[in-house]
Amino acid sequence: MAANKKVSSAEAPEKEQASPILIQMGIFAAILFVSSLISPLFPASFPVPTPVVGLILLYVLLATHIVKLRNVEKFGDFLISLIAFLFVPSGIQLAASLKVLQAEGVKIIIVVIIATIVMLVVIAYTTAGFIWIRKHVFHGNTDIDQ
Incomplete structure (x- = not known):
């Protein structure tokens, strides 16, 4: 019966607070800025777009726990919610072709x-x-x- 006992809210570990949205935007902006500096360093025969370098940098920072997920999660979710809107120009170009x-x-x-x-x-x-x-x-x- 003791195994079925629920943990009270006072004993439950507290979830860490998410960073303010401006801090999250700043982290994304800093990563994009650094990736824009790195992207031109690739040879012309192997161009790597700045956003791809930024995604790799963000992954490395998250995997090494330099940046915590709570520091970028809200703004990342917001950007993902906009992804359909970002494909509208592609759909218009497709209709034109x-x-x-x-x-x-x-x-x-x-x-x-x-x-x-x-x-x-x-x-x-x-x-x-x-x-x-x-x-x-x-x-x-x-x-x-x-």
Whole structure:
């Protein structure tokens, strides 16, 4: 019966406060600024867009716990909620290019399907590789809840 006893709210660990939204915006702005300095350093034969460098920097900062998730979560959720709005110009451009789609539509669809399958397979094997490395090299727990 003692195992069924609920933990009172006084004994429950307190959740840490999220950072103010201006601080979160500042963190994203700083990461984007640093990534805009790093992006031109790549050779012209292998250009890496600034947002991709920024995503990698943010991942590294979160993975190393330099930046806590609570410091960027609210603003990140806000940006994700805007993602559909950001694709509106692409949809308008697609509608303007209907003649191209009419002539090459089947080829484009086949390429998109093949690229999606290849991407999913590569991501699956990469994730499995990282899990194997964490398990066998770092002897870490691969459970999500730690």
